[in-house]
Amino acid sequence: MKQENRFVGQLFHFLAPFINMEKDLLICADGAAAARHSSTKESCLVDSDLPDLWLTFCGNSKPTGIEAKIDERNLISIRQAQLKAWRSGGKGSYQPTFWVATNKELTEFFCWHHSTLRPRPDSTRNTVDNVSLSIRDYPPDQHSVNIAEFALFILTQHWREARPAG
Secondary structure (H helix, E strand, O other): OHHHHHHHHHHHHHHHHHEOOOOOOEEOOOHHHHHHHHOOOOOOOOOOOOOOEEEOEOOOOOOEEEEEEEOOOOEEEEEHHHHHHHOOOOOOOOOOOEEEEEOOOOOOEEEEEHHHHOHHHHHOOOOOOEEEEEOOOOOOOEEEOOHHHHHHHHHHHHHHHHOOOO
């Protein structure tokens, strides 16, 4: 978890200048804390299954979710509740836009659009709390050894998708 939090912090550093800070911003919300807060009437959280980053880029009205993982020998870990919430037909209010991963050394960075990686969670029938998913057969939409270049990919992809053609 420590490396994942470091990765999220470094990625946020590069994305921060382009984030609308007047909108909701959630960073690495702990699952237990999110569950506790989403069950209160005063909370801004609708449910507790949140990507590691939930933010709105400047000029956009819709938020972007980024789920971060550590890639250990082509395996990523995901909580069962997130699996159910983010599958095709999942009822999660905070679907990730992007899945990102890094190796333990934080020297390689991988990004998938949710639509690219969604077939993997859809295909597992594992019912344990923390599921290890092989991503070997799911090539990333972006691979980089430079986190600034990696963040730029996310920004350009998001803006390309968020803007109307023409």
